Amino acid sequence: ACMLCHRTQADTDICGDKTVKFQLCVHTYCQILATGLFPQEDTGHFLAEDTRHVIREAAKKSCFVCCQMGASITCCQSSCQRTFHLPCAPDGECVTQYFGAY
Numbered sequence: 001a002c003m004l005c006h007r008t009q010a011d012t013d014i015c016g017d018k019t020v021k022f023q024l025c026v027h028t029y030c031q032i033l034a035t036g037l038f039p040q041e042d043t044g045h046f047l048a049e050d051t052r053h054v055i056r057e058a059a060k061k062s063c064f065v066c067c068q069m070g071a072s073i074t075c076c077q078s079s080c081q082r083t084f085h086l087p088c089a090p091d092g093e094c095v096t097q098y099f100g101a102y
Contacts, residue, residue, distance in 0.1 A: 003055050004030035004072045005085040015086055022048035024055075030086045033096060034058070034072040058083075065092035 001008045002018060004026050010018075016028030031037060031046055037054045039046050058072035061083040071083035073096075089096050 001025065002027045002030055003051075004034055004058065004070070005087050006068065006070050007085075007087050010087050014090070024048060024051055026051065027086070030072065033086055035074040035083075037072075063088050065089070065094075 002010065002015065002025055005015060007015070007027075010027060015030055016032075018025060018027050031051065032039075034051075034054045036057070037046060037050055054072055055070075058070050060069075061071045062069050063071040063084045064082045065084050065088035068085070071085055071088075073084050073086060073089070074080075075082045075094075084092055084094055086096065088094075
């Protein structure tokens with residue numbers, strides 16, 4: 001299962017492909033959209049320790065859509081405290097956007 005959205009089966013159009021690296025299993029888009037996780041400028045890859053940190057922080061937050069713990073994405077509005085899992089976003093009427101390199 002993806003360590004960010006906790007899904008073993010997820011729509012690859014929404015979550016991307018699942019990869020396992022350094023004992024971390026994550027969907028591509030779950031990792032890209034996780035709040036506080038940024039790719040390295042020189043390689044575009046994510047550091048394993050940064051990903052582990054986001055997973056630990058997400059474990060403290062519940063998804064406002066499914067109410068399960070482990071929500072790694074926060075609303076872009078600073079006044080909004082909602083967090084969610086990427087696969088839950090459509091059910092919660094969330095709009096997710098990715099515009100390429102940060």
